[in-house]
Amino acid sequence: MRHLVWFRNDLRAADNTALHEACRDREAQVLAVFIATPAQWHEHDMAPVRERFLWRNVAALSAQLDALGIPLLVRTVDTFADVPACLQSLCHEHAISQVFANREYAVNEVARDTHASQVLAADTIALQLYHDAVIQPPGLLTGAGSPYTVFTPYKRAWLRQLLSAPPVVLPLPRQRHARFPCQADAVSLPSSLPMDVWWPAGEHEASKRLQQFVDERVSDYGQQRDRADLEGTSQLSPWLAVGAVSARQCWHLALQANRGRMEGGDEGIQAWINELVWRDFYTHVLASFPRVSRGKAFRESTEAIRWRDDEAGFAAWCEGRTGIPIVDAGMRQLQQTGWMHNRLRMITAMFLSKNLLVDWRRGERFFMQQLIDGDLAANNGGWQWCASTGTDAAPYFRVFNPVSQSQKCDPSGAYIRRYVPELASLDTREMDTRAIHNPPDSLRIALGYPLPIVDLSASRQRAIEAFQRLRG
Numbered sequence: 165m166r167h168l169v170w171f172r173n174d175l176r177a178a179d180n181t182a183l184h185e186a187c188r189d190r191e192a193q194v195l196a197v198f199i200a201t202p203a204q205w206h207e208h209d210m211a212p213v214r215e216r217f218l219w220r221n222v223a224a225l226s227a228q229l230d231a232l233g234i235p236l237l238v239r240t241v242d243t244f245a246d247v248p249a250c251l252q253s254l255c256h257e258h259a260i261s262q263v264f265a266n267r268e269y270a271v272n273e274v275a276r277d278t279h280a281s282q283v284l285a286a287d288t289i290a291l292q293l294y295h296d297a298v299i300q301p302p303g304l305l306t307g308a309g310s311p312y313t314v315f316t317p318y319k320r321a322w323l324r325q326l327l328s329a330p331p332v333v334l335p336l337p338r339q340r341h342a343r344f345p346c347q348a349d350a351v352s353l354p355s356s357l358p359m360d361v362w363w364p365a366g367e368h369e370a371s372k373r374l375q376q377f378v379d380e381r382v383s384d385y386g387q388q389r390d391r392a393d394l395e396g397t398s399q400l401s402p403w404l405a406v407g408a409v410s411a412r413q414c415w416h417l418a419l420q421a422n423r424g425r426m427e428g429g430d431e432g433i434q435a436w437i438n439e440l441v442w443r444d445f446y447t448h449v450l451a452s453f454p455r456v457s458r459g460k461a462f463r464e465s466t467e468a469i470r471w472r473d474d475e476a477g478f479a480a481w482c483e484g485r486t487g488i489p490i491v492d493a494g495m496r497q498l499q500q501t502g503w504m505h506n507r508l509r510m511i512t513a514m515f516l517s518k519n520l521l522v523d524w525r526r527g528e529r530f531f532m533q534q535l536i537d538g539d540l541a542a543n544n545g546g547w548q549w550c551a552s553t554g555t556d557a558a559p560y561f562r563v564f565n566p567v568s569q570s571q572k573c574d575p576s577g578a579y580i581r582r583y584v585p586e587l588a589s590l591d592t593r594e595m596d597t598r599a600i601h602n603p604p605d606s607l608r609i610a611l612g613y614p615l616p617i618v619d620l621s622a623s624r625q626r627a628i629e630a631f632q633r634l635r636g
């Protein structure tokens with residue numbers, strides 16, 4: 165028997181459901197493939213830093229699989245439409261009887277898999293798909309039979325489901341009795357940029373970071389997670405996005421550290437697991453409401469908002485020169501590292517969609533084009549939360565004040581100083597610490613830092629009125 169495992173954003177050998185199932189029969193010979201679709205990635209706004217990271221993880225996976233006797237082939241086609249024929253010819257060439265893959269939930273990915281399944285079925289080859297990307301499969305239904313749209317009741321149902329069937333973390337498959345009789349393809353890596361050093365690839369690296377975070381920092385997560393100036397969060401999102409670590413592995417290790425308690429126990433661990441549930445929730449929303457993949461607002465009434473055409477404001481936001489120090493620091497962290505702290509994502513997204521009243525879809529797209537952890541479900545969920553157009557979103561009248569947010573998430577101004585060199589000379593003396601969050605005009609001029617591009621309180625009022633008009 166010959167099995168093919170089709171890897172996508174699940175680039176690890178341990179705790180990989182599709183790989184585990186393909187290897188279940190010890191006698192089966194197992195081959196693996198990764199199919200690159202550069203034109204599709206471009207259409208989906210995949211960030212170059214994410215693409216480079218993806219390739220480095222493909223290379224790490226290839227070495228890992230090779231040691232198990234599973235060669236990894238690499239194929240490149242243009243778009244998802246070309247994938248079924250590519251798989252079909254591989255199956256013919258290598259006399260494959262079954263193909264195994266883990267599900268992806270956005271509409272184009274689902275259509276690709278349906279098409280591939282039909283093409284393979286015509287040759288009596290089954291495509292077996294598994295839920296693997298999340299801790300709980302999406303699609304949890306309320307008592308009335310509709311998908312949950314509010315986080316708190318979703319989380320309660322998620323917990324009930326978890327207690328009735330706790331997910332199992334799968335071990336690394338054992339080495340095959342017989343290696344698949346072909347050579348692995350060499351993985352050609354795109355050239356690296358300096359920011360790539362922040363993000364070493366591979367599941368060993370991911371597991372090491374997960375273990376370190378759980379051993380050393382997770383207990384402080386509850387207090388430190390909103391602090392941009394501290395390393396208070398796991399920074400595991402890039403590895404989760406390409407699947408070099410699974411959400412189940414994260415959850416399981418956190419649960420162990422909490423002595424097996426799902427509720428109660430260490431507050432930091434509870435808060436961290438809560439974020440993993442948010443990740444599941446947004447994937448559930450994406451899978452249950454296809455309009456979310458198609459660029460539509462979850463709350464359809466908000467499609468009537470008159471967003472502003474503000475090219476200069478949008479450019480200033482993208483480039484981190486809005487004159488609001490915390491917003492500029494966040495946007496510059498994104499440009500320099502390919503990653504941004506969650507609190508900063510919220511502050512910058514709210515600033516664009518509320519203070520500038522620019523369509524959230526423009527910001528969502530820009531984030532996707534820059535983020536190493538770009539993920540349609542989480543990115544769309546985060547943007548629609550900030551823009552008050554989504555499920556369980558921030559109420560439209562709760563507009564963050566970026567200056568008071570800045571004082572809370574970066575009290576000493578260390579984060580701003582790191583990313584906004586114009587303000588780095590402001591030292592930590594009492595007056596300067598306060599000034600760094602909103603420098604007086606004279607200081608801005610002296611330091612060559614821009615004046616704010618918008619008045620915070622008038623623009624807040626303008627956003628509230630735009631939402632109020634929907635109701636009137």
Ligand SMILES: Cc1cc2nc3c(=O)[nH]c(=O)nc-3n(C[C@H](O)[C@H](O)[C@H](O)COP(=O)(O)OP(=O)(O)OC[C@H]3O[C@@H](n4cnc5c(N)ncnc54)[C@H](O)[C@@H]3O)c2cc1C
Nearest residue numbers: 397398399400401439443506509513538539542543546547
């Ligand atoms: C506007 C906006 C856009 C975002 N875009 C993305 C994105 O493209 N990709 C992405 O992975 N996350 C996104 N997030 C969610 C969140 O900001 C990141 O997951 C988090 O900052 C990653 O840092 P971390 O790994 O240190 O997270 P931790 O705080 O350590 O959390 C652990 C993991 O839980 C998940 N997670 C945490 N918070 C959230 C959340 N609010 N929603 C969904 N999952 C979460 C992530 O996988 C994260 O790695 C976005 C949030 C906002 C507000």
